[in-house]
Amino acid sequence: MTSVQTHHGDHAHHPAGVMRWVTTTNHKDIGTLYLWFSFAMFIVGGIMALVIRAELFQPGMQIVQPEFFNQMTTLHGLIMVFGAIMPAFVGFANWQIPMMIGAADMAFPRMNNWSFWLLPAAAVLLVSSMFVPGGAAGTGWTLYAPLTVQMGPGMDLTIFAVHILGMSSILGSINIITTVLNLRAPGMSLMRMPMFCWTWLITAYLLIAVMPVLAGAVTMTLTDRHFGTSFFSAAGGGDPVLYQHIFWFFGHPEVYIIAIPAFGVISQVIPAFARKPLFGYGSMVYATASIAILSFIVWAHHMYTVGMPITGQLYFMYATMLIAVPTGVKVFNWVATMWRGSLSFETPMLFALGFLFLFTLGGFSGLILSLTAVDVQVHDTYYVVAHFHYVMVAGALFAAFAGVYFWLPKWTGRMYDERLGKAHFWLTLVFFNMTFFVQHFLGLAGMPRRIPDYALQFTEFNQISSIGAFGFGLSQLLFLYVVLKTIRSGDRAAQRPWEGADSLEWTHLPTPAPYHSFETPPLVK
Amino acid sequence: MNRSAIADANRQTLRRLLAVSALMFGFGFALVPFYDKICEVSGARNVFKPDQAPPANTQVDQSRRVTVEFDANTQRLAWSFRPLEAHVAIHPGALTEVVYEIRNTLDRPVTGQAVPSYGPPDALQYFRKLECFCFRQQTLAAGEVRRMPVVFVIDPKLPKEINTITLSYTFFEVAGSKDTSG
Numbered sequence: 001m002t003s004v005q006t007h008h009g010d011h012a013h014h015p016a017g018v019m020r021w022v023t024t025t026n027h028k029d030i031g032t033l034y035l036w037f038s039f040a041m042f043i044v045g046g047i048m049a050l051v052i053r054a055e056l057f058q059p060g061m062q063i064v065q066p067e068f069f070n071q072m073t074t075l076h077g078l079i080m081v082f083g084a085i086m087p088a089f090v091g092f093a094n095w096q097i098p099m100m101i102g103a104a105d106m107a108f109p110r111m112n113n114w115s116f117w118l119l120p121a122a123a124v125l126l127v128s129s130m131f132v133p134g135g136a137a138g139t140g141w142t143l144y145a146p147l148t149v150q151m152g153p154g155m156d157l158t159i160f161a162v163h164i165l166g167m168s169s170i171l172g173s174i175n176i177i178t179t180v181l182n183l184r185a186p187g188m189s190l191m192r193m194p195m196f197c198w199t200w201l202i203t204a205y206l207l208i209a210v211m212p213v214l215a216g217a218v219t220m221t222l223t224d225r226h227f228g229t230s231f232f233s234a235a236g237g238g239d240p241v242l243y244q245h246i247f248w249f250f251g252h253p254e255v256y257i258i259a260i261p262a263f264g265v266i267s268q269v270i271p272a273f274a275r276k277p278l279f280g281y282g283s284m285v286y287a288t289a290s291i292a293i294l295s296f297i298v299w300a301h302h303m304y305t306v307g308m309p310i311t312g313q314l315y316f317m318y319a320t321m322l323i324a325v326p327t328g329v330k331v332f333n334w335v336a337t338m339w340r341g342s343l344s345f346e347t348p349m350l351f352a353l354g355f356l357f358l359f360t361l362g363g364f365s366g367l368i369l370s371l372t373a374v375d376v377q378v379h380d381t382y383y384v385v386a387h388f389h390y391v392m393v394a395g396a397l398f399a400a401f402a403g404v405y406f407w408l409p410k411w412t413g414r415m416y417d418e419r420l421g422k423a424h425f426w427l428t429l430v431f432f433n434m435t436f437f438v439q440h441f442l443g444l445a446g447m448p449r450r451i452p453d454y455a456l457q458f459t460e461f462n463q464i465s466s467i468g469a470f471g472f473g474l475s476q477l478l479f480l481y482v483v484l485k486t487i488r489s490g491d492r493a494a495q496r497p498w499e500g501a502d503s504l505e506w507t508h509l510p511t512p513a514p515y516h517s518f519e520t521p522p523l524v525k
Numbered sequence: 526m527n528r529s530a531i532a533d534a535n536r537q538t539l540r541r542l543l544a545v546s547a548l549m550f551g552f553g554f555a556l557v558p559f560y561d562k563i564c565e566v567s568g569a570r571n572v573f574k575p576d577q578a579p580p581a582n583t584q585v586d587q588s589r590r591v592t593v594e595f596d597a598n599t600q601r602l603a604w605s606f607r608p609l610e611a612h613v614a615i616h617p618g619a620l621t622e623v624v625y626e627i628r629n630t631l632d633r634p635v636t637g638q639a640v641p642s643y644g645p646p647d648a649l650q651y652f653r654k655l656e657c658f659c660f661r662q663q664t665l666a667a668g669e670v671r672r673m674p675v676v677f678v679i680d681p682k683l684p685k686e687i688n689t690i691t692l693s694y695t696f697f698e699v700a701g702s703k704d705t706s707g
Contacts, residue, residue, distance in 0.1 A: 107535045174542040182534045212546050216553025231557060242560050246553055309567060 014515075022117070025109030026515065027094045028411075033116050034091030035404070039480070041083030041123060046473050048076040053435075053469035056462050059454050069452035070138030071130060071154075077141025078158070081258070082165045083123055085392065088400045089261035090115075090172050093200045095411060097176060099505035099513060100194045102185025102522045107178035115171035122164040129157035140450055142251065145232030145243040148221045155225070159218045166211040173204035173211075180204075185504070187524035191285070194503040195278055198285050199264030202292045206253045206260070209296075214250040217243060241306050248299035256295045259391060260288060262359075262399030263330060266352050269402045270334050272501035273349035274341025280333040287326035287333075294323045304372050305379045313372045320370035324363070331360055346498075347421030351402035354429050355395060362390025365440065380450075383443025389436045401428070401479070408483070409497040410505055413512030414490030420482045427475035434468030585618035586681040593679070595623060596693035602637055603630050604665070606696055609672075617651075617681040625658065625694070626672050629665035636664040636699045644691040651680040652690065662699055 014020050014029075021033060051072045055063050064072070094112065098105055106112045129136040134152025137143065143162075148155055180201045184193070193201075220231040221243070230236025232243045271278045278284060298320045304313055334356055343349070365387040369375050378384060401424075409415050438461040443449075447458045454462065495511050505513060508522050593615060595608035605628045615621050629635055639659040643649045654660075658673035665671060679690070 108539065170546050174539055174546075177542060178535050178538040181538060182531060208542055208546050209549050212548075212550035213553040213556075216550050220554075220557075239560070239564075242557065245560060246556050249553075249556065 023113070025105070025113050027098050027106045027109070027112065028513065028515065030106075030112050030116050031091045031094030031096075032411075034087045034094060034119075037116070037119055037123075038084045038086075038088035038091060041079050041087070042476070044123075044127065045076050045079035045084055046476065048072045048079065050469060050473055052076065053466040055452050056454070057466040058463075059456055059459055061453060064452070066452045067135060067138055070140075070450065071136040073450050074137050074140055074143075074158075075126065075130070078126060078161075079123075080392070081141065081254070082162075083119070083126070085258050085396045085400070086169065087119060089200075089203075089258075089265075089396075090169075092196075092261065092265065092400070092403050092407075093172075093176055095407065096505065097179055097197055097200060098183070099509060099517055100197050100503050101180065101183065101188050102504050102508070102518050102524060103179060103183035104516065104519045104521075106175050107183055108175050111171050112175050115168045115175065118164050118168035118171075122161040122168065125157045125161035125164070129154035129161070132157065142244075142247055143218065143221065144247070145221060145224070145238075145240040146234065148243075149224050149233050156222065159222050162218045163215055166215045169207050169211045173207040176200055176204040177208075185518070185521035185524050191282065192524065195267035195281065195284055196261075196264035196503075199260045199267070199288055202288050203257050203260045206257050206292050206295070210250040210253045210257075213246060214254075217246040217250065220246075241303075244303045244306060245300065248302045249296075251302060252299040253292070253295040255388075255391070256291055258396045259359075260292065262355070262396045263288065265399040265403040265406070266334065266355055268501070268503065269348045269352040269406050270337050270356075272406070272498045273346065273352070274338045274343055275500035276337055276341040277502075278333070279336035279339075280329070283329055284333055287329040290326040291323060294319065294326070298323065301370055301375070304375045317370055317372050321367065324367055327363055331356065331363075342500075346405075346418060347416070347425055348402045348406035348498075350422065350425040351398045351405065354425065355398040355402065358390055358394030358398065358432070362387055362395060365390065378443050380448055381443035382439040382447045382449055385449050386436050386439035386443060389439070393436070394432055398428075401425075404483070406498070406501075407505075408486055409493035410509075410511055410513055412487050412490065413493055414486050415493045415497060416482055416486040416490060420478065420485070424475060424478045424482055427478065428472065431468045431471035431475055435465050435472055436468075438462075438464050438468075582618070584681065585616050587616055589617065589685075590614045591617055591679055591683065591687070592689045593621075594689065594691045595625075596691055597625060598693065598695040599637075600695050600697050602635070602696055602698045604628060604635070604637065604696060605630060606694070615679065617679045617683050620655075620676065620678055622674050622676045624672050624674050626670065627663070627665065627696070628670045629668060632667045634664060634666045636662050637696045638662045638699050639694040639696045642693050642695070644693065645687060647684070648687055648690040651683040651687075652692070653678045653680060659694060 014026070015023060021029065024030060024033075049072075051064060052069065055061075055069055094106065097103075126136075132153045134154055136154040137148065137151050137158040139147040139151065139155075143158070180193070180197055184190075190198075220229070223229040224231050224233050224238070230238040232238045232240050234240060267278055267284060298316055300308060300312065300316045301320045304316075308316075345353075365383070369378065369384065369387055405416060405421055442458055442461050442465075445458065447454050447462075493511050496506050497511070498506070504518075504522060504524070509517050591614070592612055594612040595610065597606045597608055599606050607626055609624045609626060613621060613623060638661075641654075641657070641659050643652060654675060654677045656674060656676040658675065663671070663673070675692075
């Protein structure tokens, strides 16, 4: 992307080389940094997933020690959630929100630079925790007490990494909210914003509401470890279950922090390729807001088995099932958008359809897990692993791929190779299902998660899953190749490569988008 | 709006959102006393409070009592052998422990074994001994005194017409063990 932008950088005055990226305050540069960072973290977290799947290829201990296996599951989760998926969507927000609402840049460009450059520091802390005595935290990404109170110094590095990641997210969210609220072009009322901007506005509010709570939870862990407090240490009168409540008060909205921007991308892609406006725009906004509000009052469905009064279990069960209603509204609106549309199936649309099918499947297994009586049976089994990979990978990651293919022509001025893009989609789709569909069966049969060994009868499904995982991982190298090929030698993109896309970046800006756009706000009619 | 007005508006939004973040950080800590209160009110975590009443043992039949009499005999063995209590009145289903005492009055070590019998014989299948000295041989040194427990439960299914059970033990010297000293 560098070469393209310097080539086209009409009135771009910025330092060259590395300093351009270190000192940049341009929303497009920072968006690019976020996206590349998240791809790098996606590869790192993916390699960790492959270590896990390699060990699970056969029963018994083959490749790694159980302690290291635990560190891999922990780091894989933390890196994918905080390092790959979240920064990817912040990258989209940085690139797209100012262009979509007709703003020149984000509201606080210097703070924007700061919120990005906190991320590599956090990533270094997380990865380097593997090399301290005792290794990285082996607690699972949820960092449950009392294990966290007992871990070695790697735990402290993880805690500081979470603090820094939280700070980065909060600063980024404040920036996004301020941009959306204060910098919209004249005539761009809130209810005329593209859906993607709405989803990010809601997500940003979720982030500033719950990231500080997570920061509080890990701070309590830190003071329990080193400063003699007993928030979670039962020996001093604390309660480990309290940690779970605080964590999931953050953790459940976090799920929607990941999913809602993905909904936003899909809400841009499907109308563009159905050549129809988004069906039920208003209901989409209200459904998204309802999901966000409900996400604050359902957290304990992650912990049915820790011991809860039956009334509590019933409350959390019914509240959780209620979320299926606004989510259903969204899914049906997407389907209705396609109804009688002039559909075409370029790569972004394929990924959006893949999202629609597989995310809904993940939603259904979520509905099953919301039932207390069922959840008690499959809690902490591979059924749960299958469920959340359907919503995280086939949900968020597929939406991110759809977004990259959709906006890559606008960002680089060049078209990706459609044939390779489609190959990437089909390989990803097939290997994804190969990896995770069988995990439903493993979970129902009782295979526990986060355990490096398993009983013999689980072998075949695990082998299918492991082969699928390696195929999935290798397919992503094809994605990297497609993106690099687009940047280096892609065909020139047309001014409006997708004639169905009608937000401001397509209708009011040249392709590729200039380094500075909308210095005078457009008038939106 | 001109540029400085926008910058002012942005700064104000920034301050408000920072305040929300700080508030939510505090909220995380406020969950700690809130959680304690909820647990106290709902009784979900009452480790600091004793239970109001010990849980009732539904396996004990409180509606009737059975008298168990203890008998002790020796057969061609110069031991003195007696229960510390001659009889107890208990509820069926209640775990009961009684103690027998034996004294070896001889000047040599002797090994013996007790054999139980029940009266009425029908009571046998309802009488569950969990621990008994009769399960193994007992070797007593010259002049040794030993107190030994019997722990038993009477099955609540004991027929209504049986109100008294006699448990009788007879100690025999174990043949061929005269030379063994322990």
